[in-house]
Amino acid sequence: MCRKxxxxxxxxxxxxxxxxxxxxxxxxxxxxxxxLGSNPYIIDPEAIKVNPAWGNYYYDFLWGDIxxxxxxxxxxxxxxxxAGVNFAFNKNFTLGMMLTRNDFNTFSIGKLDPLSQxxxxxxxxxxxxxxxxxxxxxxxxxxxxxxNLILGLGIAYAASKNNTKLPNAGETDITxxxxxxxxxxxxxxxKNLLLDAGISFIFPSASDQPPVxxxxxxASQTIIGINARLFWRYSEKLRxxxxxxxxxxxxxxxxxxxxxxxNSLTSLGFGFGIEYTIGDFLLVGGPGFNSNSxxxxxxxxxxxxxxxxxxxxxxxxxxxxxxxxxxxxxRMGYTASTSNNTTQTGSGSVLVRESTITQYSPGIVTxxxxxxxxxxxxxxxxxSDVLRQGFGxxxxxxxxxxxxxxxxx
Numbered sequence: 013m014c015r016k017x018x019x020x021x022x023x024x025x026x027x028x029x030x031x032x033x034x035x036x037x038x039x040x041x042x043x044x045x046x047x048l049g050s051n052p053y054i055i056d057p058e059a060i061k062v063n064p065a066w067g068n069y070y071y072d073f074l075w076g077d078i079x080x081x082x083x084x085x086x087x088x089x090x091x092x093x094x095a096g097v098n099f100a101f102n103k104n105f106t107l108g109m110m111l112t113r114n115d116f117n118t119f120s121i122g123k124l125d126p127l128s129q130x131x132x133x134x135x136x137x138x139x140x141x142x143x144x145x146x147x148x149x150x151x152x153x154x155x156x157x158x159x160n161l162i163l164g165l166g167i168a169y170a171a172s173k174n175n176t177k178l179p180n181a182g183e184t185d186i187t188x189x190x191x192x193x194x195x196x197x198x199x200x201x202x203k204n205l206l207l208d209a210g211i212s213f214i215f216p217s218a219s220d221q222p223p224v225x226x227x228x229x230x231a232s233q234t235i236i237g238i239n240a241r242l243f244w245r246y247s248e249k250l251r252x253x254x255x256x257x258x259x260x261x262x263x264x265x266x267x268x269x270x271x272x273x274x275n276s277l278t279s280l281g282f283g284f285g286i287e288y289t290i291g292d293f294l295l296v297g298g299p300g301f302n303s304n305s306x307x308x309x310x311x312x313x314x315x316x317x318x319x320x321x322x323x324x325x326x327x328x329x330x331x332x333x334x335x336x337x338x339x340x341x342x343r344m345g346y347t348a349s350t351s352n353n354t355t356q357t358g359s360g361s362v363l364v365r366e367s368t369i370t371q372y373s374p375g376i377v378t379x380x381x382x383x384x385x386x387x388x389x390x391x392x393x394x395x396s397d398v399l400r401q402g403f404g405x406x407x408x409x410x411x412x413x414x415x416x417x418x419x420x421x
Contacts, residue, residue: 036069039384041416042077042092042117043391047380048331049345053241053253053285053296057418060098060108061120062239063196063210064153065164067108071100075418077117092117092414104157112168114147119237119259121168121192122151125216126235127261133275133308136188139231139265140218143188144172151192160200164210168192182223190216204245212237233263233274243287251287255300273309280304283327297330297345316358324351333382341382348375387420 040056048054057075059066074097079090092115098108112122119126124146128135137143153166171189178184196210214237219230238258245251258281263274283300301324308318331345354368379394392412 038070038073038387038420039382039389039391039418041075041389041391041418043380043393043414043416044343044382046414047343047345047378047391047393048333049297049329049347049378051285051297051329051331051345052255052283052300053287053298053329054331055243058118059208060096060153061110061118061122062194062212062237063164063198063208064166064194065155065162065196065198065210066208067098067106067153067164068155068157068162068198070098070420071106072421073098073108073418074421075416078415078417080414091115094122098153106155108153110151110153110168112149112151114145114149116149121166121194121212121214122149123214124149124170124190126214127233127277130275130277134261134277136216136231136233136263136274137218139274140186140188140220140229142174142184142186142220143218144174144186146170146172146188146190146216149190149192153194162198164194164196164198166192166194178223184223185221186219187221188216188218190214206243207240208243209240210238227268229265229267231263231265231274233261235259235261249288249290251289253285253287253296253298255281255283255285257281275309276307278305283329285329292335294331294333296332297328299325300327300329301325302327310361313360316361316363318356318358318363320353320355322351322353324349326350339384341384343378343380343382345378345380346375347373347378349373389418389420391416391418 076095079093096110149170151168174186194212214235217232281302285298
């Protein structure tokens with residue numbers, strides 16, 4: 013039985029390579045993803061960040077984000093900037109790199125101390141006083157094509173230190189680092205079936221080594237992320253896209269010789285999208301759900317172990333894209349969700365209260381433009397105030413909310 017299964021899998025892997033490369037244009041980025049309703053069902057360079065095998069399609073490709081308008085109106089400050097480049101050494105092998113900052117938007121190995129935005133007890137670096145927050149994360153990624161199977165591998169690393177030498181009193185050594193490794197595959201098992209799957213491991217850590225070892229402070233975390241999508245072409249116009257992701261994070265800390273756990277997180281999500289194409293018009297999106305659970309460890313004499321959770325359903329990510337002119341693409345998106353959030357509170361060793369509340373996210377309409385000048389692309393989301401107040405780039409104001417650029421050379 014095992015031998016028969018092996019031959020069947022071998023046969024499927026040796027089917028002539030037929031991923032729908034004719035559908036994939038070497039253009040796009042985070043601004044396109046946002047303007048299409050933060051859409052997880054599109055094919056876009058964004059996918060390289062969680063599955064480096066996509067680098068095989070975006071070969072000889074330079075891309076990055078100018079970022080959002082979070083900075084000053086007339087300054088260089090911005091949020092979410094990054095730069096990346098990917099080279100093809102031959103038709104089967106590519107090698108690229110990305111340089112990301114601590115405000116990187118995508119949850120991937122390029123994201124530094126990924127859970128710190130959730131607050132105290134979730135991040136790592138902030139748990140060690142004096143540790144320098146990480147920045148300027150370098151990621152190297154590659155892809156290898158084997159007939160109808162593409163393999164991808166990525167690795168990222170960032171580090172900081174804050175060392176102090178005290179005369180006649182020893183040395184204080186405070187360090188922080190993060191190692192990230194991800195891998196992925198893209199495979200066609202049939203002419204109309206494409207599998208996109210990736211796995212990521214992220215290891216942030218920090219420590220303070222004072223002259224007295226008993227006063228050591230340290231924290232470390234292991235984050236595992238799994239993502240998968242299946243593109244099933246039902247007809248020339250219609251494609252179904254089920255999507256799945258899973259994140260698990262656990263960690264521990266040591267303070268003055270006492271060990272304990274950091275807050276833990278488990279997140280699970282699933283969605284089912286459609287991609288409908290007719291001529292130069294694309295309609296994409298669908299519903300999804302997300303389940304999250306957080307465990308907050310007990311604090312002796314102060315707080316019992318607490319378990320908080322949220323169940324989000326439905327999550328709507330909808331988007332449309334169409335070519336207005338040869339050089340101009342218009343986009344529109346919509347996102348909305350409903351969630352039930354459960355929160356526990358306690359005092360001493362006693363669970364005091366558990367409350368569950370329904371929350372509705374406001375429906376958000378997004379607009380975007382894509383400009384094409386030969387092989388150069390300029391993609392942006394539009395500030396929705398433009399619809400009410402008019403364009404504002406000349407004379408002040410903010411017309412563009414987020415900008416991505418790319419060049420396929």
